Amino acid sequence: MHFKREFDFVKLSKSAFIFSIVLTIAGIIALAAFGLNYGVDFRAGSNVDVKLSKNVTAEEIQPVLNAIGVAKEDAHITPGDNRVNIRFTKVLKEDQDEKLKSEILKLDKNASFEINTVDPEMAKELGRNAIYAVLISCIGIIIYVSIRFEWRFALAAIVALLHDAFMVVAIFSIFRLEVSLTFIVAVLTIIGYSINDTIVIFDRIRENLRFGKQKTREDLAKLLNHSVNQMLMRSLYTAFTVFIAAFFLFLFGGESIKMFSLAMVIGLIFGAYSSIFIASPLWLLFKYKQKPNRKAAKPSKA
């Protein structure tokens, strides 16, 4: 496939900016209003996943909880296909742990367990660590990209990267999807992918900048459009293949990485989108502002 026509990405970016700003505001509102649906990694309590050889109902499990002395409102039972998930709002004590296992084994002797327990202190720390990791990554990226390219590219790339990370967080907040430790891993990967994707396009802009002098905003916009168009097929193909990998993981992967893959799928779409519609036009904006001898061309509010 090869497009004969060139798309005007600079023009399209205005709608993209509006779209992203609206989504960002929606995300901020959602986060402020409901926060995130934290999984057990972020909330004190125990999460018990049991694989069974038959289907059980919540009613069958309830007596087990009574037996270990957990009140009905302190546990949430979600039966599934040959499995059951029990979420406790309090951390199970060791003897409760053992009792629970032996009681469920009475129901089904082939049961297999996955029990996770987290101290709220630990959870807060995990979240803090993740935010530090993102900020420190940003500094690392700024230094490297400033050396290899220039600071305007670095700044635009960082904005795009934070945009992608925030979009995933926002969507998880809006749709009340569960956030676990692997969600952090997913967001960090999205950041890695986003920067990778952006740099490939920036590399082409850098290359094209070497030929000819761009004086006006029009010249720069034309160069940017041309560069993005040159990389368009690559961006689409790459986004497609990485998307396939994440999508199949989401579709067929194990239960524990389902949410991870979903975050990846969403992040990948935003990653590819932001490289073209956010990072590149932003660079143009920074670059144009810097030129003192701008002609009284069309005022840009992009």
Place this chain on the structure above:
Amino acid sequence: MKRIATFIIVVLVAAGIMAWSTPGLLNGVRLGLDLKGGFEILYEASPLEAGQKITKQSLTRTAESLEKRANALGTSEPEVTTEGTNRIRLKIAGVTNEAEVRKKMKEPASLTFRSAEGCKAPAENAQPKDIYCKVELVGSDFVENGASVGYDQLNQPVIDIKVKDKKKFADVTKRLIGQNLAIFLDDNMLSDPTVRQELTDGKAQISGSYSIEEAKQIRDTINLGALPLKLTEKYSQSVGATLGKQSLQKTIEAGIIGSIVILIFMIAMYRLPGIIASFGLIVHTWLLILVFVWADFTLTLPGVAAFILGIGMAVDANIITNERIREEIRNGRSVTSAVKAGNKSSFRTILDSNITTIIVGAVMFAFGTGAVKGFALVLIVEIVLSILTNVYLTHFLLSLLVKGELLKKPKQFGVKESEINAL
């Protein structure tokens, strides 16, 4: 012809090595707890007595003792790591008696000196722990790490112990002259020598007919028990082996389906160069497994995810190269010169974009814990290998085919004649 021969030899030899070694390698990959079942506990260490400080050394020593203790319980390959200033992460795979292990791990084996003073007259066949009911000295009375192996006059191995407070020991021994002072490790009696005189130098000796190995083992156990850190469970995760296996199988199946779709896409899109790219991707995956086995890394579920996603990212390197070559052909270059130029300029693009991703991975590795760390490690290793295989190897193979004149038409790169602009 020589180049075609080189190409064929390289591909055949690589394919042969991969086919021959893969089954063995796959068995050699160390799986994490989430994949093979087991449990993980994160301990927070605190000083036994208020006011004491946790040092790096005492934390490391506690971790070492935990490991020894886990080994002593007969668990397979326990993994113990220290984290931060006061945490220890313990991973034990394939344990059936989880409750017991957990209990044993938490309570340090403690050395006590006990006497029978004031105890009830022992029953006929009473256990030693019932006979000696009064505890005279406890673990913290002994010098930390103070047990050592020595020899008595008969050249029999003995274990020397040092008591912190000489006076206290002197008082105890003075009081018990003529009686037995039993030495217990947890509830097991090691020996019960009779006190002959008051001991003022603060030294005690455990003798018995020990072999040197046994003596060393007892010394280690005592030193473990004498550690000054208290451990509290902060976090625990336990995974049944079946659940873990099921996750792994599903994830691998998902990965294989995804990979096949990607390979078909590459070949359909780029023809012969697409086949070379696919070959590069397969070598890349094989090398990754090889690194895992050689470096003895542990593969966890997030690691598998990084692994599969990394394949997607490695494809990017091939796409960038091939798109670049197409572009050069469209601009009117000959196939030979287009491949040369395409390889060269795509290399810089790939390097810059991959290094930025490595920076992100390195930060995750440095700041992450547990799952995040495992994920970052796979990502970094994968990117480095991707540069080797999907840049150097595929570029090399492509050049061989071009120079050997097997690839000489723009059509073979998926470029139509009509798209080529005359120079």
